[in-house]
Amino acid sequence: MPWDTNYHTWTMGSGTQALSAAVLLAISRSKVKNSTPEVVLPAYGCPDLVTAVVAQGARPVLVDLLPDSPFMSYELLSRALSDATVAVIAAGFLGMPEQLSLLASLCRERDVWLIEDAAQCFPPDCAREPIADCAVLSFGRGKPINLMGGGALLVRADHSASAADVLFGLPEETLNIGWKWKAKRLVFNFLLGRFGYGLLRRLPFLGLGTTVYKPLLDLHRLQLPGGLLLAGIRGASERSDIAADYVRELGFLAQRGWRAFMAEELSGGRRAGQVTLRYALLAPDRGIRDKAVDALNDVSIGANAFYGAPLPEIEGVFDILAGSAGECPNAKSFADRLVTLPSHEDVTGADASLIAATLDKITVQHKK
Numbered sequence: 001m002p003w004d005t006n007y008h009t010w011t012m013g014s015g016t017q018a019l020s021a022a023v024l025l026a027i028s029r030s031k032v033k034n035s036t037p038e039v040v041l042p043a044y045g046c047p048d049l050v051t052a053v054v055a056q057g058a059r060p061v062l063v064d065l066l067p068d069s070p071f072m073s074y075e076l077l078s079r080a081l082s083d084a085t086v087a088v089i090a091a092g093f094l095g096m097p098e099q100l101s102l103l104a105s106l107c108r109e110r111d112v113w114l115i116e117d118a119a120q121c122f123p124p125d126c127a128r129e130p131i132a133d134c135a136v137l138s139f140g141r142g143k144p145i146n147l148m149g150g151g152a153l154l155v156r157a158d159h160s161a162s163a164a165d166v167l168f169g170l171p172e173e174t175l176n177i178g179w180k181w182k183a184k185r186l187v188f189n190f191l192l193g194r195f196g197y198g199l200l201r202r203l204p205f206l207g208l209g210t211t212v213y214k215p216l217l218d219l220h221r222l223q224l225p226g227g228l229l230l231a232g233i234r235g236a237s238e239r240s241d242i243a244a245d246y247v248r249e250l251g252f253l254a255q256r257g258w259r260a261f262m263a264e265e266l267s268g269g270r271r272a273g274q275v276t277l278r279y280a281l282l283a284p285d286r287g288i289r290d291k292a293v294d295a296l297n298d299v300s301i302g303a304n305a306f307y308g309a310p311l312p313e314i315e316g317v318f319d320i321l322a323g324s325a326g327e328c329p330n331a332k333s334f335a336d337r338l339v340t341l342p343s344h345e346d347v348t349g350a351d352a353s354l355i356a357a358t359l360d361k362i363t364v365q366h367k368k
Contacts, residue, residue, distance in 0.1 A: 001233070002123050006130035007154035010167055011222045011229070015119045015138025015151035019052035019089070020216055021170070022134045022153055025163050026087035026113040027056055040080050041089040042072045043328035044310045044335055047213040047317050049089060049117070054320060055216040058086065062311060062321070064328040068259045068282055071098055073330070078106060087113040090132070092121035094340065095144070095276040096265045104131040119143060119151070122236045122275045130156055134163075144239075144275040145232040150175060150222050152229075172221040177228065211307045213316025236275050242343050243276045245352040250281065252356070256363040257284035259337075278306075278340040286336040292362050293339060301355055302342045309335050 001009055012018040027037050039053045043062040053060045063072045063080050070093035077088065088107055090098035100116060107114040116135035118124035122144035126132040135154040139147035155163040247263045254260060259282040283289035289305065296303035310331035311317050341347075341355060 001230075003127040003130075003135075003154055007126065007135065007156055008160045008163070010153045010155065010163075011224050012151045012153055013173065013218060013220045013222050014149065015136060015140055015143070016048040016052050016216055017219050018136045018138070018151035018153040019048070019115070019117060019119075020055045020219060021167065022113075022115045022136055023053055023056045023058055023087060024219075025134065025155070025159070025166055026115065027058060028166050029113075029159075029162060030086040031111075032084050032086055035084045037086040038082060038084045039087045039089060040077060040085060041311075042070070042091055043312070043331035044070065044307065045091050045093075046119075046307065047211060047311065047314050049091060050311060050317050050320060051214060051216045053089075055219070059084075060321070061085070062328060065330040065334055067330050068261055068334070069330075070094075070096070070261075070334065072103075074099075074102055074106070077103070081106070081110050081112065085110065085112045087115050087133075089115045089117050091117040092119070092125070094120055094262070094278045094280055095122075095343075096262065097121050097125035100125050100131055101129070107133075120277045122233075124154065126154065126156075132156070133159060139229075139232065142277070144236045144277060145229070146235075147175070147224070147228060147232050150224065167221065170219060170221050172223055174223040175225065175228070177225055211309070211314055213314060213320070239275055239345060241276050242347045242349075242352060243279050245349045246279045246341065246355075249352040249356040250359065253281065253359060253363065258282060258363075276343045278343050280306075280338060280340045282334065282337040283339055284337070288362065289337050289339055292359055295358050295362050296339075296341075296355060299354060299358055301351065301358070303355075304340055305335075306338055306340050307335060 012021055023039055030037060037058045038061050039058045040061045040063055041049045043064050050060050061080050063076045065071060066073050088103060090100055090103050092098055104114050113133040116124055116126050116132035118135050119138035124135045126135045133156055137145065137152040139145050139150040141148055250260065261282060262280045283292055293303045293305055310328050312321055
């Protein structure tokens with residue numbers, strides 16, 4: 001594995017289970033005894049972040065984002081840390097790791113664990129520099145390493161012994177990659193394509209793209225068939241990336257009020273070789289975002305608004321937070337304006353040109 005020198009790999013039943021196991025380890029080594037442990041996470045993200053925290057009896061504490069960014073505000077994060085904080089979850093977004101170096105110094109100063117959630121990123125940033133106490137990978141459908149399920153918890157070497165004491169106590173299951181597994185993989189790959197995605201859009205009762213909170217009912221280790229994970233890593237490393245075409249074709253949108261935050265991140269040298277799960281832009285406002293998503297889907301481009309709302313507004317999460325979530329205007333703005341575009345292997349330069357022409361037309365009409 002790319003991280004083997006500094007991290008020990010535990011394969012788990014899912015990426016959410018791996019994240020919950022990371023929270024469990026953070027709680028087990030903490031000095032918080034007389035209050036509910038707290039875990040800090042971004043105010044915009046997958047509701048599974050909340051699921052993983054709540055499953056271990058901890059309280060999620062949300063931190064707003066930087067303006068026009070998927071990353072947490074360092075200043076607000078610093079204020080959110082308390083004597084009850086046991087961990088900070090640094091969630092990567094669509095292939096862009098969080099600002100780990102910046103967050104790591106704060107976590108070390110306050111003696112809390114830094115957990116890199118690399119469910120949407122490959123390779124994880126900790127493979128470059130082992131500053132996270134642990135990291136989480138997801139092998140679910142649509143993730144950079146797609147094994148149709150499962151996940152991994154990477155535990156830094158200095159925590160290996162204490163982690164083993166906890167994790168060996170979890171039950172273990174074996175992943176079966178028989179014909180059912182292979183059939184599901186074929187169907188999913190079909191649904192990534194234009195015809196399959198278009199078909200699903202016309203069947204709204206399937207709940208395509210619906211984001212809701214789901215409780216975590218199980219936590220177990222997963223035994224993978226020999227060589228499967230390495231094959232998945234090779235597949236992720238060999239993926240062609242359409243991001244450069246998007247950056248080139250969509251540059252004109254900056255003059256029309258759009259924010260190409262992902263292009264700015266990808267231009268940095270440290271992002272070289274990073275797999276882009278989807279390519280993202282911020283529209284000037286929600287109205288034009290919704291028009292853009294509809295127009296792109298009308299020409300068979302699988303665009304979407306991703307989670308569609310900040311965590312406090314996602315079905316099921318509001319009740320868990322019980323009014324404890326503060327204001328998160330930047331996360332709200334980010335959710336309202338986000339457009340994501342497909343980056344899978346079937347997307348071509350011609351598709352990027354079609355997207356550019358479609359958005360050109362939409363933005364001109366919007367000005368009128």
